[in-house]
Every structure is written in C-alpha cells, then in structure tokens.
Amino acid sequence: MDKITKSLLETFSSQNEIERLAESVQFEHFSNYSIISKLNRSSFELDDIHTGSGGDCAIDGLCVIANGKIITDIDELNEITEGPGYLDAEIIFIQAKTTSSFSGSEIGSFIYGAKDFLSDNPKLVQNEKIKNIKAIWDEVINKSSYMINRRPHCKLFYVCTGKWVGDQNLQAIIDGGKAEIESLGVFENVSIAPNGATEIQKFYHETKNKLSTTINFQNRITLPDIVDVKEAYLGVIPFNEFAKLIQDENQTIHSIFDDNVRDFQGENAVNKRIKNTLSDGKFDLFCVLNNGVTLVASSITPAGNRFTLRDYQIVNGCQTSNILHECQKIDGISNVSVPIKIIVTESEDIKTEITLATNSQTEVRTEQLEALSQFQKRLELYFNAEKGDIKLHYERRSQQYNSTPGIKRTQIISIPIQIKSFASVFLESPHLVSGYYGTIVNRFKGQIFAASHKFLPYYVSSLCYYRIEQYFRSGELSPEYKKARFHIMMAVRMLSMGCVIDQLNSNAIERKCEVFKVLLLDDKKALKIFNQATQLFEKSGIDLTKRQYKSESDTEILKDAVIAHSKSLQGAR
Template identity: 70%
Template sequence: MDKITKSLLDSFVEQFEISKLSESLQFEHFTNYSVATKSYRNSFDLDDIHTGSGGDCAIDGLIIIVNGRLILDDDELTDIVTTSGFLDADIIFIQSKTSSSFDGSQIGNFIHGIKDFLSDNPRLVQNEKIIKIKSIWEKMLSMSSYMINRRPACKIYYVCTGKWQNDQNLNAVITSGVEELEHLSLFESIDFDPLGASEIQRLYHETKNKLTATINFQNRITLPDIEGISEAYLGVIPYNEYLKLIQDDQKTIHSIFDDNVRDFQGENAVNRNIKRTLEDGKFDLFCVLNNGVTIVASSITPAGNRFTIRDYQIVNGCQTSHVLHDCQNIHGIENVFIPTKIIVTANDDIKTSITLATNSQTEVKAEQLEALSSFQRKLELYFKAEKNNITLYYERRSQQYNSDAGIKRTQIISIPIQIKAFASMFLDSPHLVSGYYGTIVNRFSGKIFSENHMLSLYYVSALAFYKIEQFFRSGEIDVKYKKIRFHLLMLIRLISLGDKMEPFNSKSLDKKCETLKNTLLKETESLRLFEKAVSIYENSSIDKDKRQYKSESDTELFISAYRQQYQKTELPQK
C-alpha cells in the first residue's frame, strides 16, 4: 500500500476507532465508506454496509439506496416507498483488496458473487448480512409498480491500491460480466468502476466536502443587505436547472431536506394538487400557484448567470421538490419555473428563523417548530457543556461536523440516533426504532423533545449508545448482540434506574441520570453494566435465533426477563 493511501487509511481508522481490526478489514471499511458517501451524504454505521467475512459471496460492501435513503431493513423500505409514492433505487456492490495490482480472477469471482446474489436460487453460502440485504432486495423487486421513474441502477466497484492501466484482458472480464448482468433485465444501468489508489484517495477526500451544485439562475433579483446574511436572491429557476439541485446523475433525490421540519408527506391533499397542476399541463401557472422553495447555503459563487451553491439545504419546499422529481417524465415539464429564494448565511440562529418562518404557513404542528428552534439548540449546547473524559457532539444539522478533522465520527450523535436511543431507554420502545426516520418521528410525536424534559435523559441515552458501540468495536461485547443493541439500552436503564419511570421533568430522575452517566463514563463499571444486560437476554427464554425483535411482545419478553432476575429486590415489602 502506498504511503498516501496508508496515511488516509490511518486517519480514517482513528476517526472511526477501528484500530483493533486487521488492516484488510480496515481497508474494506475505508473503501465502503468512501464509495457509499458518494451516493449517501448522511451518517451511517460502518457495519450497516459491510458484508465482508465468511459467506460474503466475494462482496465486501453491499448498499441499497432508495429515494436517497440508505435502506437497512424491510420496514424502512416499505415506509419510504409508500410515503413517497415512487421507488428510485441504487444497489452498490464493492470488493476491496489491499494488493497493489488488479487481479482478473478476483474480479471474476466478484462478478460471479454478484450474479449469485441476484439469482432466484443462490448457490453460494451467504452470511447473515448478505441474507438480510437479499431480503430487502427481493422485497424491493416485489414493489416494482412504484418504479415509475426508472428501474434500479447497479453500481459495481472493484478497489485495490494499484493503478488502473485499462488492461485489455481485465476489460474483457468486466465487459463479459456486465453483459451477463444486463441479460437479467433488472437494471436501468450498470456501471463497473475499477478504482486504484488515486481514485479511492479522491473519493475519501470528497467525503469531507459539502454538497455542491451549479445551476443557471438568470431570472433573479438581489435582495437588499440584511444583517447576518451575506447574499440573498429571489427569482424563478427553470425545471431542468432545479433538478440539478435535488437529484444526482442517476435521478436519485438528494438528502437535502434534513433542516426541513417535515419529511415528505406522500399523497396528501396538498401534494395531489401540486401534481394535478403539472399533469394537467398548467406549466405556466405553476410559478404563481406554488409558494416556492427556500434554499439556505453556506456559500455561493456567481459567474454571470451560473451559480455554484455549496453546503445547501432546502428548508422549505420538501413537498414541492419531491412532486417535481416524481413528475419529470411528464411531456412539457421543462416549461415549469420554480419560485426560489436562495439565502447565504453562516448564522445558525438565522437559519433556524428562516426555517420556522417559511414553514409556519403550512400544516406544521407547533411542537415540531418548537422542537427545531428551542429544544434542539439547547440539547446541542448541553452536549457541548458536558466536560467529561468522553466528548459527544449532537448533530443538529446534517453533516454539521463533517469537515472538522478533530472530531471522531463515533463521537457524533445524529438526531435519528438520539431519537432511537431515547425511545429505547426511556419509552421502553426498542421494537419501534427500526424503519424510516420520518415514520419513527411520527411514532413518538409529543413524547420526545418536549420543552420541559430534562436534557440529561437525552445525553445519557446518547452516551449509552456510544458506549455499547465502543464495546462492539473493541470486541468486549460480541457483535452478535448488535441485533438487540437498543433492547440492551432499555435493560441498562431498568437495571440502573428501576422499573417505575418518574416524569421526564423530574429533578429526581435528573439526579439518577447523573449517577448513570458517571457509571457509563467508567470503563470497567460501564462494561459490567452492559454484561448484566446481556446476561438477562442469555438467561431468558427469548428465541435467540430471531434475526430481529420488532414487536411489542418481543419487548415485553425482555422486560419480563429483567423482572425475573431483578424485580424481587426492587418491589417494596408488604
């Protein structure tokens, strides 16, 4: 391995705290992360996309992205597709080798593994991760009626640390393999990219960069100077130019709506009306009937009418954007103009104020607005104020800490992770935290991010999540227990704080969380606590062969197992 790739790999290993893995496994994770981030810009767990180890079908990384979202289970797929009303899918296969040359036989084995994965009757041995993603793939194919824009796109990456020389024999192996995959008639497109050291270095560097798009913005006016805002424009953007902002080259919609207080609402009345306007061919009326979109960016570079926008989010216009994306095959759609406001600011408070103001006229509940503005901000500051031997960062905005080399990725707690950890620990709902983020938020609406909740509950649940992931990485807790990690969070709360939950605004509960926090911060005591939780599971009658525990009855079994072991010492004497 050359010195530059080795240096980048070492940096990656430190960022993700995977030093105990072998170099080949580190490189697999490094490659998977670099490739995946090209298509999916949000946070994800390295193990979610890693398939390498025995029974991997010569596939080290396997990723399914639907409508711009990384799909990790069947529920998530169903939630996203039925909510959106369409299915734009990418499947990505990755094979990584630390060798300094491209190997034709290895490439052939890789292609054979892909064909076997896609076949109706796989013959190769498949590990649990391959089996799980295969199940998602089959479920996705059964929903092909939603593929109204295109069939799935297949992207294949073979990575080594050498230099791609465009060797004729290797090209023949690749071409033959791609042709065989094309005969399956599954894909809109198939791209096979052999990546050498320079290419994987470039991809890794790009993971540090923010999303960028260049559009033609001719019909605009410049707004007057506003304190805290460096630039602001108001105008209309042609349909084809607007698509450059919201989707990639494969027509997959970007994850650029994270600062929007609502996710896409699917076929509701408002969205049906937007779509009807387009289907009826009223293209010239669209820009006067639609409230338009608001884009907040960190920087913008104008060159005549060409605007390069960097690190941007659509803070109002999520619904409009999804409908426009959905309607791109309508004849004449290119005649649509979208009312657009582009605001450039680095001020977080202004960004929040813009989001609140531009969404307040729509069907956004007051508590959602409040959660975005006040509670989230306070929670971020609370995390920063915790001066412990472990530092966690609350990612209130997507990719907030991406460019900060001093912050390890494992230290970042995203909003989805916070919701899952809190709901598991304090709402006794680990069975409800799988699925699509938007659906999970709706499940716990009114129960999370309440203004009177003690912030310590959120911090300690995030810390518990960080610790269990750390123990998985170090091998101190077997990774086979990852499937119950959120149930384990619930169990450590039961062990530490008891079965009876006090109100979330209780000072008494706040003090108990402080005690639990101090336990989690101590390596030995923290590990012992999680080992107790694991022993409850192991000593119970719970079916250990289940791949997932996603029902309320499953959670009740975990609670019952805890009570059998601990409750008799907690119940008051009669």
C-alpha cells in the same frame, strides 16, 4: 500499500476506532465509507454496509438506496416508498483488496458473487448480513409498480491499492460481467468501476467536502442588506436548473431536507394539487400557484448568471421538490419555472427563524415546528456543553461534522440514532425503533423532543449507545448480540436507574440520569453492567435465533427478567 493510502487508512481507522481490526478489514470499511459517502449524503453506520466475513459471496460492501436514503430494514423501505408513492432504487456492491495489482480472478469472483446475489435462486452461501440485504432487495423488486421514474441502477466497485491502466484482459472480464447483469432485464443501467489507489484517495477526500452545485440563475433580484445574511436572492429558475439542486446525475434525490421540519407527505391534498397542475400541462401557471422553495447555503460563488452553491439545505419546499422530482418524465416539464429564494448565511439562529417562518403555512402547527427545530438546536448546544472524558457531538444536519478536524465519527450522534436510543432507553420501546426515523417520531408523537423535557435523558441515552457500540468494536461484547443492542440498552438503564421511569420533565429524572452518566463514563463499571444486561437478555427466554426483535412480547420478556433480577437482589439484601 502506498504511503498516502496507508496514512489515510490510519486516520480513518483512528476516527472510527477500528484499529484493532486487521488491516484488510480496515481497508474494506475505508473503501465502503468513501464510496457510499460519495454516492449518498446521509450519515450511516459502517457495519450497516460491511458484509466481509465468511459467506460474503466475495462482496465486502453492500448497500440498497431508496429515494435517496440508505435502507437497512424492510419496514424502512415500506415507509420511505409508500409515503411519496414512487421508488428510485439503486444497489451498490463493493469489493476491496489491499493488493497492489488488479486480479482478474478476484474481479471475476466479485462479479459472479453480485450476479448470484441478484439471481432468483442464489447458489453461494450467504452470511446473515447478505441474507438481510437480499430480503430488502427482493422487496425492492416486488415494489416495481412504484418505479414510475426509472428502473433501478446497479453499481459495482472493485477497489485495490494498485493503478488501473485499462488492461485489455481485465476490461474484457468487466465488460462480460456488465453484459450478463444487464441481461437480467432489471436495471436502467449497470456500471462496474475498477478503482486504484488514486481513485479511492479521491473518494475519501471528497467525503470532507460539502455538497456543491452550480446552476444558471438568470431571472433574479438581489434582496437588500440583512443582518447576519451575506447575500439573498429571489427569482425563478427553469426546471432543468432546479433539478440540479435536488438530485444527482443518476436522478436520485439528495438528502438536502434535514433542516425541513417535515418529510415528504405523499398524496395529501396540497401535493395532489401540485401534481395535478403539472399533469394537466399548466406549466406556465406553476410559478404563480406554488409558494416555491427556500434554500439556505453557507456560501455562494457567482460568475455572471452561474451560481455555485455550497453546503446547502432546502428548508422549505420539500413537498414541491419531491413532486417535481416525481414528475420529471412528463412531456413539457422543462417549461416549468420554479420560484426560489436563496439565502446565504452561517448563522444558525437565522436558519432556524427562516425554517420556522417558511414552514408555518400548511398543516404543521407552530408547536410542532418548535419541537423539531428549537429543541434540536438546544440539544446540540447541550451536548457541546457536557464535559467529560467522552465527548459526544449531536449531528442535527447529515454529515455536518465531516470536515471538522479532531472529531471521531464514533462520537457523532445523528438524529436517527438519538431517536432510536431515547425511544429504547426511556420509552422502553426497542421493538419499535426499526424503520425510517421520521415514522418513529410519529409513533411517539408528544413523547419525544417535547419542549418541557430535560436534555440529560437524551444525552445519557446517546452515551449508552456510544458505550455499547464501543464494546462491540473492542470485542468486549460478542457481536452476536448486536441485533439486540437497543433491548440491551433498555436493560442497562433499568439496572442503573431502576425499573420505574420518572417524568421526563422532572428534577428526579435529571438526578438519576446524572448518576447513570457517571456510571457510563467509568469504563470498568459500564462494561460490567452491559455484560450483566447481556446475560439477562441471554437467559430471559427470548428466542436468540431471531434475526430481529420487533415484537412487543420480546421487550416485555426482557423487562420481566430485569425486574425479577432486581427483586432478587433486593431480597438478598
């Protein structure tokens, strides 16, 4: 391995606390992270992508992306598809080798493994991760009626630390494999990319860059000077230019709606009207009937009419963006002009005010906006104010800390992880945390991110998550229990704070959470109670052979086991 790749690998392994793993496995994670981050702006867990182990079908990384989101669960796929009513899917296969040359036999095995995975009756032995993603992929195919924009894309990446020189024999293997996958008749397009040290280094460096897009913005006016706003523009842009902002070259929609307070609502009345305007060919009326899109960027570089926007989010216009994306195949769509407001600011206060102001015109009530905006911001500040040997960072926007030096990825708590951790630990619902996090919030409407809630329960539930993941990485907890991690976290809270939960806005909950925090910050004491919770899970009577624990009865069995254990300890005293 060359010195540059080795140095980047060491940095990556330190940031992700995987130094104990073999170098070859570190490189698999490194390659998976670099490639998937290049293709998708969402935050994700390394283990969600990594498949390399026994029964991996010569596949080290495997990822299904639907409507711009990385899918790890069939429930999540269903929720993400049924809302908007369309499905833009892609599947990514990755094989990573630390060898310094490209191997024809290994490339061939990798392609064969991908073909076998995609077949109706796979012949190769599949490990549990491969089986889980195979089940997701089969469900994608079952939802072919939703593929109104395009058929799925298939991408294979073979990575080593050598240099690709276009060897004729190796290229013949790649071309033959591509033709065989294309012959399945499933995909819009198929690509097989050989990547050497130079390519994987470039991918990794690009993970540090913010999203950047260049558009032609001719019909605009410059707004007057505004405090804390560097620049602001109002105008209209043609559909083809707008499409550059919301989707990549594969026509997959970007994850640029993190600051938008509601997900795409699908076939509601407002969206039906937008869609009907386009379906009826009223392209010239679109810009006067639609409120348009508000986009906030950290920086902008104008060059004549060409504007390069960096690190941007659409804070209002999620519905419009998704409908336009869905309707992009309609004849004449290029005649649509999209009203757009572009605001350049680095002020989080300004971003929040814009989000609240521009999202208050439809069915979202002001108190809901506050809960999903102000609470998030204050929670981020609370995380930053917490002192201790373990520093956690609350990620309100996907990948917002990617370019921040000195922050380990393991210490970043994304919104989905926060929601799942809090719902498991304090709402005692670990069986309900699979699926897309927007749906999870709806399940617990009024019970999560409530304005009156104390922040410490959110923080300690995230700290609990950090600890259990740390123990899985170190091998101090067996990885076989990772599928039950949210159940075990609930048990840890019950053992540490008692089986009865105080009101989440009370001083009592804050006092108990403070004690719980001190315990979690003590490595030895924390490991002891996590081991205790794992043993109770093992002995509870729950079916340990299950792939997932989505039944409320599993949660109740574990709660009963913890309560019985606590009573036995009290009796012994």
